[in-house]
Amino acid sequence: xxxxxxxxxxxxxxxxxxxxxxxxxxxxxxxxxxxxxxxxxxxxxxxxxxxxxxxxxxxxxxxxxxxxxxxxxxxxxxxxxxxxxxxxxxxxxxxxxxxxxxxxxxxxxxxxxxxxxxxxxxxxxxxxxxxxxxxxxxxxxxxxxxxxxxxxxxxxxxxxxxxxxxxxxxxxxxxxxxxxxxxxxxxxxxxxxxxxxxxxxxxxxxxxxxxxxxxxxxxxxxxxxxxxxxxxxxxxxxxxxxxxxxxxxxxxxxxxxxxxxxxxxxxxxxxxxxxxxxxxxxxxxxxx
Amino acid sequence: xxxxxxxxxxxxxxxxxxxxxxxxxxxxxxxxxxxxxxxxxxxxxxxxxxxxxxxxxxxxxxxxxxxxxxxxxxxxxxxxxxxxxxxxxxxxxxxxxxxxxxxxxxxxxxxxxxxxxxxxxxxxxxxxxxxxxxxxxxxxxxxxxxxxxxxxxxxxxxxxxxxxxxxxxxxxxxxxxxxxxxxxxxxxxxxxxxxxxxxxxxxxxxxxxxxxxxxxxxxxxxxxxxxxxxxxxxxxxxxxxxxxxxxxxxxxxxxxxxxxxxxxxxxxxxxxx
Numbered sequence: 001x002x003x004x005x006x007x008x009x010x011x012x013x014x015x016x017x018x019x020x021x022x023x024x025x026x027x028x029x030x031x032x033x034x035x036x037x038x039x040x041x042x043x044x045x046x047x048x049x050x051x052x053x054x055x056x057x058x059x060x061x062x063x064x065x066x067x068x069x070x071x072x073x074x075x076x077x078x079x080x081x082x083x084x085x086x087x088x089x090x091x092x093x094x095x096x097x098x099x100x101x102x103x104x105x106x107x108x109x110x111x112x113x114x115x116x117x118x119x120x121x122x123x124x125x126x127x128x129x130x131x132x133x134x135x136x137x138x139x140x141x142x143x144x145x146x147x148x149x150x151x152x153x154x155x156x157x158x159x160x161x162x163x164x165x166x167x168x169x170x171x172x173x174x175x176x177x178x179x180x181x182x183x184x185x186x187x188x189x190x191x192x193x194x195x196x197x198x199x200x201x202x203x204x205x206x207x208x209x210x211x212x213x214x215x216x217x218x219x220x221x222x223x224x225x226x227x228x229x230x231x232x233x234x235x236x237x238x239x240x241x242x243x244x245x246x247x248x249x250x251x252x253x254x255x256x257x258x259x260x261x262x263x264x265x266x267x268x269x270x271x272x273x274x275x276x277x278x279x280x281x282x283x284x285x286x287x288x
Numbered sequence: 289x290x291x292x293x294x295x296x297x298x299x300x301x302x303x304x305x306x307x308x309x310x311x312x313x314x315x316x317x318x319x320x321x322x323x324x325x326x327x328x329x330x331x332x333x334x335x336x337x338x339x340x341x342x343x344x345x346x347x348x349x350x351x352x353x354x355x356x357x358x359x360x361x362x363x364x365x366x367x368x369x370x371x372x373x374x375x376x377x378x379x380x381x382x383x384x385x386x387x388x389x390x391x392x393x394x395x396x397x398x399x400x401x402x403x404x405x406x407x408x409x410x411x412x413x414x415x416x417x418x419x420x421x422x423x424x425x426x427x428x429x430x431x432x433x434x435x436x437x438x439x440x441x442x443x444x445x446x447x448x449x450x451x452x453x454x455x456x457x458x459x460x461x462x463x464x465x466x467x468x469x470x471x472x473x474x475x476x477x478x479x480x481x482x483x484x485x486x487x488x489x490x491x492x493x494x495x496x497x498x499x500x501x502x503x504x505x506x507x508x509x510x511x512x513x514x515x516x517x518x519x520x521x522x523x524x525x526x527x528x529x530x531x532x533x534x535x536x537x538x539x540x541x542x543x544x545x546x547x548x549x550x551x552x553x554x555x556x557x558x559x560x561x
Binding site for chain 2: 102103106107108109123125126128129130166169170171172174175186187188189190191192195196198199201202203204205
């Protein structure tokens with residue numbers, strides 16, 4: 001009998017301890033001032049691994065990051081992230097990067113990052129689950145094809161309809177294919193960038209829809225003998241997508257990040273960084 | 289089912305106890321989960337009824353691809369695996385290379401992760417650039433699943449063949465039947481009947497592994513649910529896929545249990561081993 005009571009008592013104690021731990025963690029996240037962060041005095045920024053150009057550049061040797069290391073400050077998203085950090089008062093030494101797979105950016109529960117910057121397009125449905133910052137880059141979807149194939153001669157959105165198209169899982173590119181191109185063949189939706197690129201390379205798909213800067217990387221590096229057939233617009237002059245950094249829903253840091261982005265846009269920093277890192281990513285013909 | 293409910297004792301009392309403990313268990317689990325601090329968030333992101341209704345039809349349509357993949361694959365697996373098992377049971381030193389081949393095959397394809405075989409064939413075969421090699425990832429997905437599951441299923445067949453007493457073979461051979469005839473007329477009919485439950489078990493595994501073909505870009509139920517999840521940042525679409533998979537695996541699992549039970553009863557009643 002006493003053994004059982006003891007067991008019960010220790011069980012209750014353990015549960016109480018867990019509950020207490022949970023509530024103190026909760027409190028710690030709340031008490032910090034107007035721009036609270038996950039780790040005090042530090043800004044933790046998330047992105048996916050591998051980190052692809054032109055969003056990230058350099059430094060991947062002897063690093064857990066593949067292709068590029070985001071902490072170099074090079075590449076558009078890395079540069080923007082450090083610019084935001086600077087406006088929030090964090091020096092480069094106080095910024096740390098953490099690997100956040102795409103799914104993890106919106107999974108329920110406490111986030112391991114202050115904000116995630118990973119070419120995530122704003123959509124109203126997504127904004128119900130996470131907080132999106134103001135846009136740090138307005139971007140168009142584009143289509144990459146193999147040179148010399150039949151699709152390479154197409155000059156209109158309607159002309160793409162009969163081809164086998166593909167888009168990487170998780171991108172808004174697939175939604176774009178479905179709602180705007182409305183192809184007659186079921187599109188292919190591979191789970192990774194690497195898989196999408198292979199499908200195009202192997203001619204298992206005729207065209208790959210990606211955002212324009214990524215399209216330039218695909219054609220320049222990933223798929224030899226491919227070209228950007230063109231980019232798409234929403235309505236005249238309007239881009240199809242806008243990228244925002246993602247924060248936990250209700251995170252008060254959002255206001256601070258938004259102020260930083262507004263300043264960076266107003267004082268020309270964003271434009272300058274786009275010229276540095278994304279200059280090549282303009283000037284594809286617009287498909288109507 | 290009834291049998292497992294009553295296995296604790298006899299009569300209505302044990303049924304009542306079983307029911308009560310089941311209810312208490314699930315109530316405790318449900319209360320613990322719904323009172324967790326993150327529950328409202330989890331509920332809205334995993335169990336959103338509106339999302340479920342919105343995603344289910346499209347996921348169900350995509351599920352037809354899973355059904356197509358596992359139906360075609362299962363037929364080919366049953367045939368190919370039997371061929372492998374027969375190879376492995378060939379007697380005499382002459383057939384050693386064939387036996388060795390069957391063993392190496394089973395070891396290799398049970399060892400390699402399914403996703404790797406699917407990726408290697410699905411991307412690798414079309415990359416060879418041979419014009420008559422199919423480029424469809426669905427085709428290569430089916431080929432991969434047949435290769436892998438045949439390795440498992442051939443072992444199941446072999447266990448069945450090994451379970452038939454050697455005296456049966458000796459008796460058949462003494463009646464003048466050749467090795468092939470013995471296998472065809474005496475051994476296999478008994479062996480296959482005996483391994484139907486584990487065969488069905490592998491079939492259930494196959495049904496779920498069809499989802500791996502989606503990683504290459506084919507829009508089957510799981511990939512469709514991932515598309516929906518990524519579009520809305522809401523995981524409820526996974527639930528739609530889960531419901532569909534469960535809807536076919538549970539009846540099959542119950543059917544398998546029933547077969548096992550029937551087989552056991554028959555053997556006990558008949559007194560044969």
